[in-house]
Amino acid sequence: MAKTKVDLSWQELEIGAVVTNAGNASEYRTGDWRSLRPVWDRDRCVKCGICYIFCPDAAINETEEGWFDADLYYCKGCGICANECPTQSIKMIEEEE
Amino acid sequence: MESTNVYAYKLITRKEYFSPGHRACQGCAEALAVRLVAKAMGRDTIVASATGCMEIISSPMPFTNWRVPWIHVAFENAAAVASGVEAGIKVLMRKGRIPKKRINFLAMAGDGGTSDIGVQALSGALERGHDFTYICYDNEAYMNTGIQRSSSTPFGAATTTSPAGRVVPGQITWKKNMPEIAAAHNIPYVATACPSYPVDLIEKVKKAAGIKGPAYVHILSVCPTGWRLPPHQAIKAGRFAVETGIFPLYEVEKGRYRFTVKIGNLRPVGDYLKMQGRFSHLDEKLIDTIQKRVDKEYGKLKKKIEQGD
Amino acid sequence: MGNRIGLEVSLSAAEAVKMADVDCIAAYPITPQTHIVEHLSELVNDGQLDAEFIPVESEHSAMSVCAGVSAAGARVFTCTSSQGLALMNEIVHIVASMRLPIVTILANRSLSGPISIWNDHTDVMSIRDCGWIQVFVNNGQEVFDHVLFGFRVAESQNVMLPLMIHMDGFILTHVIEPVEMWEKEQVERYLPPFKPVHSLHPDKPVTMGGVGMPYIFSEAKVAQDEPLIQSKGEIISAWKELGDIVGRYYNPVETYKSDDAETLFITQGSYGETVSMVVDELRDEGKSVGLVMDRLWRPFPFDEFREAVKNANNLIVIDRAISYGGQGGPLAIELRAVLYKTKNQPNITNFICGLAGRDVTVDDFKRMYERSMEKIKTNPLEEDYEYYGVRGK
Secondary structure (H helix, E strand, O other): OOOOOOOOOOOOOOHHHOEOOOOHHHHOOHHHHOOEEEEEOOOOOOOOOHHHHHOOOOOEEEOOOOOEEEOOOOOOOOOHHHHHOOOOOEEEEEOOO | OOOOOHHHHHHOOOOOOEOOOOOOOOOOHHHHHHHHHHHHHOOOEEEEEOOOHHHHHHOEOOOOOEOOOEEEOOOOOHHHHHHHHHHHHHHHHHOOOOOOOOOEEEEEEEOHHHHHOOHHHHHHHHHHOOOOEEEEEEOOOEOOOOOEOOOOOOOOOOEOOEOEOOOOEOOOOOOOOHHHHHHOOOOOEEEEEOOOOHHHHHHHHHHHHHOOOOEEEEEEOOOHHHHOOOHHHHHHHHHHHHHOOOOOOEEEEOOEEEEOOOOOOOOOHHHHHOOOHHHOOOOHHHHHHHHHHHHHHHHHHHHHHHHOO | OOOEEEEEHHHHHHHHHHHOOOOEEEEOOOOOOHHHHHHHHHHHHOOOOOOEEEEOOOHHHHHHHHHHHHHOOOOEEEEEOHHHHHHOHHHHHHHHHOOOOOEEEEEEOOOOOOOOOOOOOHHHHHOOOOOOEEEEOOOHHHHHHHHHHHHHHHOOOOOOOOEEEEEEOOOOOOOEEEEEOOOHHHHHHHOOOOOOOOOOOOOOOOEEOOEOOHHHHHHHHHHHHHHHHHHHHHHHHHHHHHHHHHOOOOOOEEEEOOOOOOEEEEEEOOHHHHHHHHHHHHHHOOOOEEEEEEOEEEOOOHHHHHHHHOOOOEEEEEEOOOEOOOOEOHHHHHHHHHOOOOOOOOEEEEEEOOHHHOOOOHHHHHHHHHHHHHHHHHOOOOOOOEEOOOOOO
């Protein structure tokens, strides 16, 4: 997506400092924050969607087949999904870097 | 888990009106609550926000996480700004300057911006009867400025302005009952909610947005950072708050009280308090004081519900 | 030609708001503005004005409601005085930064303490730097005209700034003056409907009032100051158009017998009319005196003011506010700065008078003239300002 310009001159600022690009903060990679990452065991997962619902960062996406994966661009590694999964299908593992 | 079909979660809209990429802490249950409220209210919503955690993390210029129209003016006036937006849009539709359609008006603020500095504007807006929903995201302190106490901080909690010291053990006043204050304005709908019970929360917010006149929803928002618990336990902590009777989930519809999530035997408050670092200084005596108070308040609420009052 | 009637100035202000077809009114009562909001509520409840009359629970909420209404794209009006202005102070600053074209009448009243309901300009000076367009009006007709002017200027696409009309409390609010109302078609010609640049609507979601991070805050402030400075052009053309429609022409700086005057009184607000009588009497006595009345306070009309005083040797600046611990009255302080670059600087004497409704008569002004002439003869720079008529001073 086109990156939002941050070093705007005063003339480039929108009137009243209004931000017109709704939701453009989704450019920000909060995934850089994490030290743990969730992984799903699809042998246990029952596709209930609870992990999706409880993610404060909307960082869990449903695949076409109905499985769930973390969106690593945003995932902060808080571990709520792993803690809430009713079938214990999610493990938090160390980030490899 | 609440007493609904676990697959009910699949019926909730996939649209995100509160986008990812916000700067909330890991495990912020308040951000989760905002996300769920945004799903409940949908596209045709205008939000007036107070200064606070949710405002700061979602609107650093020139970025915004809001995919619905959103305005922030100051700390204590979310309800007043929302009143103005509601009145302005109402007149524009009445005079035919914009097409008539159903728009939800949402005022949102934290506990500081509601039960302390925002109480006046809230009371005025409720009394004037604007057709809007007021949501208080209660993380029980002024979290954004560094975990200072508010009138919503529970008894015994350590905050940076009610620290647990040798002489005074944290907050020594009891949490202000904002839902009751809202209900005392005789508005058509008041409810408590918690994102640990997402379907209950979404249903309540939908109901609040749908009724004509002012509605007030008080959402307990677990703050791992300020309450001193690991982020992954945020949802569990909210659940325990409800199961202990500390934060019962109920609604008041035209003055009639009812539980929306029925708890059988209350969990002992110790289970909840011992999860959190902010209560770690409490001895058994203080925990017992809290237990007695919770039992008393819960009993009062139960009476109201039984009376059908 | 509209009908000319005797009407209490507060009521005429409300009638002008009605003719402007505002969409919302945020109302909180404070002496001496009460008659304005009272009459507005009558007009609304009587069906003469189709607007939401919002009786807020404090002035802070009044301006906050105005912010919400304006951001939603609707035309809004409020009015207040003194303590009410002080209470809404943070929001006054904020709505200027948000470029919301709110029109407000300030019924000038003294700031506490001690608490006073009477008229002076201490409340005006407390918001000198808030970023609003500010104009002074001197009589009932001017109040009426300037409400319509206010919306016209505030809402113009290249201005989009809130505008405050300063009108002296009691001296104007509670007196009956002759006011000529406009015809409906004159208003229609002069005041187009409000078309905001951005507004809150789900069809086009925007974020208003985001956090000013350090890397962007300064640019946001310049982006607020420049339009205020540039608004003078629109202000002057709006005054010209007003004159073309109703025959009354207003200027950033009004002058009275000032061209050949060696000494000029400088006033703001309704005192100007009293001083014009003083000028006539002094001129009859052979004194070379004139009057300059500042009408446009912000953005300050530098060129027009320097032009108006360029031939004078002495300026007698009448202040109705104090800058405690500063160099006298705020108007004099400002004018000294305005004239700093001038080659032949005039002598500036400054009188602080008329605080909280203390009467200042024609004779009082004459004494101020004599006092100024004394000071200039003996030692012009010894005392920057003087309190007039204060026992013990």
